[in-house]
Amino acid sequence: MAPKPKEKPKPSQSQASKPVIAVEDLFTTLNRHIQRSEYEQAVKVAEQVLSIVSNDEDAIRCKIVALIKADSIDEALSTIESSRRLPIDFSFFKAYCFYRQNKLNEALASLEGQEGSSAAMLLQSQILFRLGKLDASLDIYQKLQKSKIESLEINLIAGLLSAGRASEVQGVMEAL
Amino acid sequence: FPPAFQAIPRNPIVLDLAYNTIDFPSLENRMKKDKKGFISRLWR
Incomplete structure (x- = not known):
């Protein structure tokens, strides 16, 4: 699926409300992919959310879980690694990824x-x-x-x- | 010939039960708020 083209906010519209709407739309799409077990697409949409709100916990969690479910264990681990500065505990996911790598x-x-x-x-x-x-x-x-x-x-x-x-x-x- | 079939012991199956505990967070509150209203309108 081609990623949804991001609309540029028109100058006349409120700059603040636009990203909120975009994020809600993206989560709706993300949820649909999850329901349909389309994990590669779910990763892409989670990344789109993160390009707007870089620290969104739900989006990061979705990305990691979708990567694990898509058997992309290396990428799941590198996502966990790059989220280290955030106050979110991913140690269970990390442990599971290491287990899958037989570490x-x-x-x-x-x-x-x-x-x-x-x-x-x-x-x-x-x-x-x-x-x-x-x-x-x-x-x-x-x-x-x-x-x-x-x-x-x-x-x-x-x-x-x-x-x-x-x-x-x-x-x-x-x-x- | 051929030799008769023979039962052999095999390693017992071990399931990855931890995998089943890995789940997505609920996105209910992150999606469009009017979605519910829209669907209930369809079903009226």
Whole structure:
């Protein structure tokens, strides 16, 4: 899709209200791309918002998430890196990107300080699994069992089998 | 020949559940305000 040509504000019109309208239009377009899973286009529209309002948190978040969903992990990381001066915490996204690049220790380091959230716990467990720290990985899944996370049992059972704890699988299945 | 099929153990599947937690922020308040009114007019 060709980017929407930006209208130059006419001198007679209010200079202040024009960008607001443009940004609202862009967010409407951005939302449509997200709904349709058109992530490359979503990145472009988020960038158009950022060309008007360079620090817009929603636009930066949308750009990073769209890049991740478009499998552009390197670009997602460089966007996170260039947003470092902003007071927005992107450490979970950063950790996830490092995980996708198999930079597991960097990923773990980025997760430090947010152990509370279930998203961070899931990612931490997946990183530990790849590092071969199976028991630590399983401990997290067992803590998360109460949170009713969809498909969690798949990873829990995979972990038990990999850790040579197949005898526990039956019990876990029955407890589900 | 051919040899009979044999079951072999495979590595268990591990899903990327963390990926499912990555989501876009809500843009509801950032879009055109009159959008709702417009749609409800269509459905009247």
